[in-house]
Amino acid sequence: MKDYHFTAVLPDVARDSIEKILKEYLVLGKETISIYEAGNRFASQDYFSVNTCPPVDVAAMDGYAVNAQETYDATDAQPKMIQNFEVVQTGHSIKSFDAVVPFEEAQKEDGGIKIFKSYYPRQNVRLKGEDVQRGQVIVKKGELLTEFEQVYLKAGGYREVEVFKMPRLVFLPTGDELVDVIERENQLVEFNSVLFSSLLKKYGFDISIFEPAPNDIAELTGRIETLLEKYDILFINGGSSKGDMDLTAEAVSRLGEVIVHGVAIKPGKPTIIGRVNKKLVMGLPGYPVSMFFAVKELFLKAFFNAYNLNPKQKTIWALLERRLFSDIGAEEYIRVSIENDQGRNLARVLKRGASVISSLKRADGYIVIPVNADLLEEGSLVEVKLI
Incomplete structure (x- = not known):
């Protein structure tokens, strides 16, 4: 009889498993590219x-290079005439001078310039090495x-x-119901590949997307074998749970080893971490929000840590708009929108369903509730990871 029960591992255990597999076979290459292509x-x-x-002190705007001390005490009522100056353009060296009077703030008269206010040293100047x-x-x-x-x-x-040089990733959706264009009932548009690709291209990964595999174990195992001959890491989307039509774990087991089947994260629990021919294979949940967090909070965190990479995750602090409950024992990702409330950031909680793609579209970021917490009080100061 099929076992439908999940025994979920802690998220840190899952990340450690991913790291271990990667380090055993995947060494990142290097390549030299133009600065303009390096984003x-x-x-x-x-x-x-x-x-x-700049290599020297330079003018920060077009005007007259002057010695600031000679401008002291100048006012509208008592302007001063400056004879010692030099015309400079933005970026030009100011040489022995130490301030710049913009053209529009001076009048040229009798070989000198009339100024109507004082200037301090280094005003309108970009300093050497700034x-x-x-x-x-x-x-x-x-x-x-x-x-x-x-x-x-x-x-x-x-x-x-x-x-x-980032590894070659391949994304393989699964399911008889998945199509690019709906032509009859009981079909669904396959769009998780768009989310997957956009998320990972932010970090320069080489990504390939394939047509969905049918719910057939022989077909799925054949696809896995073929794809792993060419690609470094395989992501199988859908079929990662334990229902009768969920074949990912069985396919990976036939070809290699399932190391993790179920991670204590919410959403994203039915995630698979396996190894086939020494290479990492991940079974991602079919719901888009679950897939998003499995990739972002499991795979990417583990990958960046394995290779000491700094992705510069942007965060802000905000006040939680209402009390928030969570299941203790699972790391939960709560989507929020950020609103300005009298000069303070306010985090408003959005829908928490794993299939609600609109919650990602509307979200500015998300809060991570750790495994050992079950409650965040209204008004709590929370760190929001920006999406």
């Missing part, structure tokens, strides 16, 4: 600036490269950057 990739080494930027100094660490190994790191690298003297 959302991870630097594979530390980078130190070879430049100082952005980056020679020898300064501008990017650390494992750091996710955003547009700001790309700018820093270019300013620091680099036109190319060495990044980690």
